[in-house]
Amino acid sequence: MEFHGPSTVDEAVSLLAADEEARCLAGGATLVAMMNADLLMPSALVSLRHIEALRGISAGADGGLRVGAMTTHREVAHATGLYGAHALLAGTARVIGHPAIRNMGTIGGSIGHGDPQADYPGALVALDAAVEVQGPEGARTVAAGDFFVDYLETALLPGELITAVTLPPPPAGACGAYEKFARVEGDYATVSVAAVVAMEDGRCSYARVALGSCGPTPVRAEAAEERLTGSALEDADIAEAAAILREECDPVDDVRGSGEYRMMLVEPLLGRALRAAAAKGGSR
Numbered sequence: 001m002e003f004h005g006p007s008t009v010d011e012a013v014s015l016l017a018a019d020e021e022a023r024c025l026a027g028g029a030t031l032v033a034m035m036n037a038d039l040l041m042p043s044a045l046v047s048l049r050h051i052e053a054l055r056g057i058s059a060g061a062d063g064g065l066r067v068g069a070m071t072t073h074r075e076v077a078h079a080t081g082l083y084g085a086h087a088l089l090a091g092t093a094r095v096i097g098h099p100a101i102r103n104m105g106t107i108g109g110s111i112g113h114g115d116p117q118a119d120y121p122g123a124l125v126a127l128d129a130a131v132e133v134q135g136p137e138g139a140r141t142v143a144a145g146d147f148f149v150d151y152l153e154t155a156l157l158p159g160e161l162i163t164a165v166t167l168p169p170p171p172a173g174a175c176g177a178y179e180k181f182a183r184v185e186g187d188y189a190t191v192s193v194a195a196v197v198a199m200e201d202g203r204c205s206y207a208r209v210a211l212g213s214c215g216p217t218p219v220r221a222e223a224a225e226e227r228l229t230g231s232a233l234e235d236a237d238i239a240e241a242a243a244i245l246r247e248e249c250d251p252v253d254d255v256r257g258s259g260e261y262r263m264m265l266v267e268p269l270l271g272r273a274l275r276a277a278a279a280k281g282g283s284r
């Protein structure tokens with residue numbers, strides 16, 4: 001196996017484009033574990049570790065945010081300046097795995113793997129985020145809602161890598177909350193709910209909701225968001241929105257819970273996430 005340590009994105013793209021069996025290496029938390037288990041044996045590893053352009057979080061003049069692909073979960077969890085809806089990203093990073101995983105794992109590696117049980121995908125969909133990618137044909141941007149295509153499958157084309165995740169300016173007054181139900185602390189979610197909510201005079205004026213671990217990709221239902229908008233987020237509103245969301249779910253039975261159990265978790269977790277986001281009301 002060959003090992004490359006490019007210092008620019010262009011160099012990394014050329015190496016990936018030249019060899020279809022090559023893989024990017026980010027934190028290695030998943031890739032190296034899969035190689036150790038003989039599940040994957042790439043012909044070459046293209047380490048992204050020395051590419052400075054892939055690191056860090058920067059705020060745009062419009063209030064949007066850009067998170068470099070090699071930014072670790074720990075860096076996102078402790079980032080300053082993530083307010084309102086953007087605080088959802090930090091809240092999500094804080095519950096990924098355990099400290100060693102948060103030190104190693106990166107946002108690019110997490111979404112590049114395309115695991116529907118991971119924490120970032122649902123949060124990025126609820127935040128209307130976009131994924132910046134670069135490949136042999138140049139750079140392009142894919143909406144987070146279109147990026148996750150199927151179980152462990154993303155919209156990345158051969159030779160492309162993720163350079164960053166971008167968040168639009170947070171909607172006025174909106175706050176986010178992430179609710180994760182896991183068997184034990186540090187485990188992947190049995191079910192997760194990411195919510196972004198704004199309230200005006202006790203009524204929901206903006207709602208975005210995405211479920212994780214409930215199908216091969218994050219589950220979002222515009223009809224559920226419409227049902228919540230204008231409501232006071234009472235139990236009946238949440239129950240109806242949960243019923244709409246459940247129609248879109250296709251959860252698997254696995255060691256973390258049966259599909260039936262996952263369906264049962266949707267409503268209580270949705271209620272918790274919506275109420276937590278509404279209660280934050282603009283503060284981090």
Ligand SMILES: Cc1cc2nc3c(=O)[nH]c(=O)nc-3n(C[C@H](O)[C@H](O)[C@H](O)COP(=O)(O)OP(=O)(O)OC[C@H]3O[C@@H](n4cnc5c(N)ncnc54)[C@H](O)[C@@H]3O)c2cc1C
Pocket residue numbers: 023024025026027028029030031032033048069070073095096097098101104105106107108109110111112113117118119120156160161162163186187188189
């Ligand atoms: C014990 C354990 C517990 C975990 N718990 C959780 C959890 O609770 N929640 C959760 O969400 N995740 C969890 N993870 C996953 C972890 O958080 C990382 O997100 C994940 O390992 C991938 O990040 P990485 O940077 O290590 O990527 P790597 O392992 O280096 O790469 C993963 C995949 O993404 C590809 N890739 C990497 N970077 C890019 C890029 N920039 N562009 C395109 N493709 C790229 C690689 O080629 C590879 O296919 C856990 C992992 C372990 C080992």
